[in-house]
Amino acid sequence: MTGEHIRIERATRRYGDTEALRAVDAELEAGGWVSLVGPSGSGKSTLLHLLGAMDRPSAGRIVVGDTDLSALDAAAATRFRRERVGFVFQQHHMVPYLSALENVMLAQWLHSLADAAEAEGALARVGLAHRTSHLPSQLSGGERQRACIARALVNEPGLLLLDEPTGALDWGSALQVLELLARLQRESGFTIVCATHNPVVARWGDRIVTLRDGSVAADERLAPERPRAEAPRPEAG
């Protein structure tokens, strides 16, 4: 698997009179981990949704690999999402009546074919080999989030989009999730874009892009050798 290279050119998203994103320019390297930070309403989630082809820019272009997302119709956007992107959300959303294994198989089936052995392997890689038959309601928050990571990565996407992935977790679980993501990225080389409020979580990336009022306010590259696991306890939320 190789990570997706992303080019954002004057990307703007308007909702009526409100500009959620204002002519954002950025280039995200393949295989990098970019943290999007900023206060609520700064445009983090909007940019994440545009990168995942869940929404389209009102103006400008977003190019992932060789695909111009702003030119995709609805069917092509759906295909792009299931084949090239993995999503992990704050509320560790899962289909509530499917087991952990079946939730992973659902993503496989939408992509091509459901394969129970491969889905079990994906769950094993996130430490959930013993919880495959459990329903989401029978898993802890951390376990649910790890199951979501397994689901997001089972189809080997080149881009993983994280929206506040540790926001609903205690620090112990959050640390496990972050370490897991770092390990999997080292192994597979996919690109991570992670929207977070939390400055400690943001420092797990190798680059921090700060958004304010829909525009890029800062763009900081972190030293590759920084001690991630020793990061201080993050603030809530």
Place this chain on the structure above:
Amino acid sequence: MTGKRRTNGTGFFGRWLRRSLRRSLSANAVGTASLALSSALVFCLVAVSGGVEARLGQDLAAYGANLLVLPRSAPLRFGLGTLELGPVEEDRRLAESDLRALAGTAPRAGVVTVAPALLARVSIDGVAAGAVGYPWDALRQLNPLWRVAPRWPEGGEVMAGSSLARRLGLVAGKVVEVAATRGRAVRVTVAATVETGGTEDEDLFLPLALAQDLAGVPGQASLALVRADLRGRAPEEAARAIEAAVPGAEARTLSQVASAEASLLAKVRRLLLLVTLALGSATAFTVSGTLGVLLLARRQEIGLCLALGAAPGTVRGLLLAEASASGLAGGLAGCVAGALAAEAVAASVFGALVPVGWAAPPLALGAALALALGAALWPVERALRVSPCDTLRAP
């Protein structure tokens, strides 16, 4: 991918649907119950309406014949009940044997009862009167509402119309001399008087064989009154079948009776259809509303599936399959409940069991399925308009 347990598209979709159904059938119990109720009523209405038609057919038969068979070109001037049809030419006649065989020779006419009749002019104790000969059993079957006192005649007895009886002082038990215009005379006993409410009250009723003997035309009839089962059959179609079976005959529909039957049956059908439609509409609103609320609660699940790359058609398929299953479950429950309800209605209204026709179960099931799918379309389309961005956003 090298896994040993690959599941093809249909396989995993089936698994997904089963899991989803397990939850949605209990969550949508109200909708399923509404569908069961509607299905039960459709079943009951179809079953009972068949019974109603059969019963109405029997009851309408009490209004007498609905077809008149005459010699071709005979001037139609003969009285039947309140219908003034005028006298029939006496010298044109039909073979009684052809008329009696009608049920077998004209199966497409749906003949139930045939009453061959012979019209004659007679004198009763020297007073001129009109007479008509009938087979008693057929006359009685065709006219169960006539007021005959004290009893229907038998064998060679005669019966006097009420006006004639008053005019000539005829009472039950009186013996009179009946003479034909050609001179032959017999002494017969008046067994009864009859009030028909029509022109027949002026006639003397004789057994057919006696009338033929008096008139000197054995085995012949002036006309025949026919009661045909016209359900699902045009009166004209029955008339043509009779004409084809009886040489030299012309069959005419007694349009007042036939159209009254057709009109009444059509009204009953229309009433039942309206009740069914009203009930179906109420059910559709209930199911649609319930499903709308349930799908609102599943917005995140739907948004998640769309975000993961599910095509809207896939999610639509899942939700409509759930609705179909709900319709099927409701339909099956409705068939059982409907059969029980039909029995109860038939017993209380008609005092008899109504045989369930083959059409009731598929119609009831089809109605439940159509209602479930029809009611689901709008809520499902509305649910699919959710944006994953909105439903999956952190609170």
